[in-house]
Amino acid sequence: MKKELIELRVNGRAHELAIEPSALLLDVLRQELQLTGSKRGCDDSSCGACTVLVDGVAMMSCTLLAASCEGQEITTVEGVSEHGALAAIQKAYGDWGGAQCGFCTPGFMMTVKSLLAENPDPSEGEVRAALSSNLCRCTGYSQMYDAIRSAVEVERKGLAAAK
């Protein structure tokens, strides 16, 4: 298939890429841009390990054409840490055991980020519902709820301190 030139904005940086129109966003991120944080756990958007934000919306990049994302702002897990330091949610996932093998973690990071952007103080039910788009085989999810609660706390304290 003939390649096309597209411009993809990822984590705030623009990349000019020659890709096949059929190329999937996940493959472009992993192979063309070497952003290997987003993972391929299945091939049919059933596991969520490839979740990225497209204009702030959590999307599964394994079933998304890269070409269709032109002109949109893509955020991958590599774009989550803030000012060269771990974001509250990343620190909390480590501290509370929200990540074990870590393969699903990038996907969860993006899902949680999108959840907290919409709902800064979700109830456990809301967290469970949001997280159900992603699969984890290690943790049984429990420690993720603790991590998310703690990250929300930290953010709130941070905001209070900033005021």
Next chain:
Amino acid sequence: MSNDFSIIGRPTAMIDAAGKTTGAGKYTDDLSVPGMLVGKILHSPYPHARILRIDTRRAEKCEGVVAVAVGKDAPNPYGILPVGHDEYPLALDKVRYVGDNVACVVAVSEVIAEKALELINVEYEVLPAYFDPEESMKAQSDLIHDSKPGNLEKDYHHIFGDPDQGFAEADHVAEARFIANEVTHAAMEPHSTLASFELDPHTGKPGRLTVWSSTQVPYYLQHKLSLVLEMPMAQIRVIKPLVGGGFGGKSEVIPLEIIAAVAARKAQAPVKITYTREEVFWAHRGRPRTIIDLKTGVRSDGRIIAVKARVVQDGGAYCSYGVVTILYSGALLGALYDIPNIQYDGYRVLTNKPACGAMRGHGTVNVRFAFESQLDELAAKIGIDPAEIRRRNLLKPPCITVNGLRVQSYGLPECIEKTVARSGWKERKGKLPKGRGLGIACSHYVSGAANSIIRSDMPHSTVNIKIDRDGGVVVYTGASEIGQGSDTMTAQVAAEVLGCSLPRVRVIAADTDLTPIDIGSYSSRVTFMAGNATLRAAEEVKKLIAAAAAKKMNCTPEELVFRGDVVIRRNGHVGTAVPGRPAEQSSAASVSGHVEGQILRGSLQQKRKEEGPKDWMTFEEAVVAAIDFHGALTGTGSYAPPQEARGGKHKGAGVGPSPAYSYSAQVAEVSVDEETGEVTVHKVWAAHDCGRALNPVSVEGQIIGSVWMGMGQALTEEMVWKDGMLMNPGLLEYRSPSSVESPEVEPIIVESVDPEGPFGAKECSEGSLAATIPAIANAIYDAVGVRLHESPFTPERVLAALRTKKNVKALNLTEGVDPTSPTRFREHGGALCFKGKGPERHALDPSRRQFPSAAGGAD
């Protein structure tokens, strides 16, 4: 918990956590090397067939294809067990399951490789296939392996005590058939391997091989690669990057790991193969479907007097870990309760399905489901509380069980007591509203096998420690971090012994060129064995440091205490700094260490000399003193299980013995919808005796994860087969529970402090799983009064049991449906069908016309 420790026992984030949450951590599929090609494997569409001819010419001519590897490129058999070398990387003359490996295309891109797969023409002679183990055992001809008559991989018949006499003395006997259906690991990371040869400067030919692979067992992989490729082990380097979960699915050599190396050799370029999710399901090696005919006899006081189990495992097409699995199923009837008489008949049967292997709770889970269910039934029969009947059958350790297992630390009584208390068992059991119930069950697991699968006297784990003048501690261990926290445990143990802070310790793990042999991450052996090896290596280095430091301080080494990055004389004073406040101290210490160790050491030492001996030194000062004194600072520790823990003398006695056993007791609270048959687990209280919790966050994570995975097997997870074809090879169809279906799990850590474990620690990652399934089954009985004998407890099975109880004709949910369709709803048949490569392909199928067979002579 104890104040005697400064590092262990505290909740600690995993040392590799940041790499996982930022995406910076590299798993095998994230790696690439220059000139790397992609490999794709052609799988068999038939469950059992002879390969008459493979024609790869058309595929090889395809633009972008570099090589096509077939069976004869590496015609050496291998298998994880020395008694089970029955696999070839690519099939030589026969395929034995749908998905068996036939050829591998190496190409410049995945798309081209996939296209070329379609151009390989394989001529098969289809053979009769066996899918049911009990049918398979009757086979007279067309055996799956010619050397295995009756398709029987292995059978064992053990009698301990006098079971017949025992049953004669029993007041109550229960007997039933239980079936646990097949489940698989479904680790989030699909298997991936990257293999690369380097040219030898002396011969000019391909020499050393480096393999990066998602493996739990780098050493075994190195061993099997050497066997198949006919290369010396010293020429092969296996590196384990981050591994995205294993659960046993990466604890043996998976075909792609060897195929990648064979393909790289043939293509003369680095090759990476990553399985699709569907291929992961075919590669399988999960928990076999198990048929358990169980008979238990008890006295009227609740004491178990005899157990008789006949276990048939549907092992799939190859041996894999099968011989070990069938032995564990029998051996782990012991070591949980005191059972004086046991008869065990185990049959591991071959069928034309993907091979089963080791999965979390290897061998014990399905039998435990049957046993704990039956014990519950007997308790009801006698009228004893289910928690009480378990208490009445406790072992009295230290002891050796009737089947030769040595039990020392035994936290089961405390586990039962704590789950019963926390769950409100006494107040709530039997008093919940209709449709809601509580169930209890117990389980246990080994902390590593006392006998290695490769018989030898080598230590099971060896660890090296190197400390240099910068005060950095580097631990070299072959133990494989697969997400369970092995690297963190290693760092914690080293830091605890050396009295240094955790960031000072760096762990180099699982690289066969750098790290000494450790046989891998399986059977929950790492904390116990690699932990002990680390402890010993650290003790050895500590001795060297202490000798030098004592000399400087004019005291004996025994007087020194290592803690908080300071070496101090007992009862001595550290100037203004106080030991036990590591945060402040380590920052100050690291600066002084840097200066002292590298630049101003001479003059500072001079100054120190003038000041005369002190009561304390920083860790760096002590290290520098030790290096000056000894010349270098390294230590080695190794661990081999003690002879007394290695079990009895009977045939098959090698499997089951462990230096220590973990214990678990769980209460599950469920509700059952009698209209739909749906079971909901509300909460599980899980107490686990892990000896000592070195890192409580990880221990709790392992307990919750085990319970959760057990719940998956209990309620939803099942591999559904139709004529050897897997009907649900996808993560949606396999139905691993999502966050909305997952119950709250309350982990309760019980610390029995094992006399031989590192700081008393034992296993914590597998033992809990086995108790969850029977706890849920028993809770279902409590809720609606039906005893389920087949897992998973799907709505169909629950409804069928409810209707049987009410004497209503069981509903046949598939009545009127195509009789050739599977009994369970078919979601999709996998890509094999989509690509038209299945056996029932229509003559006018367009893809068939597009790729006429080479045999047809069209070109």
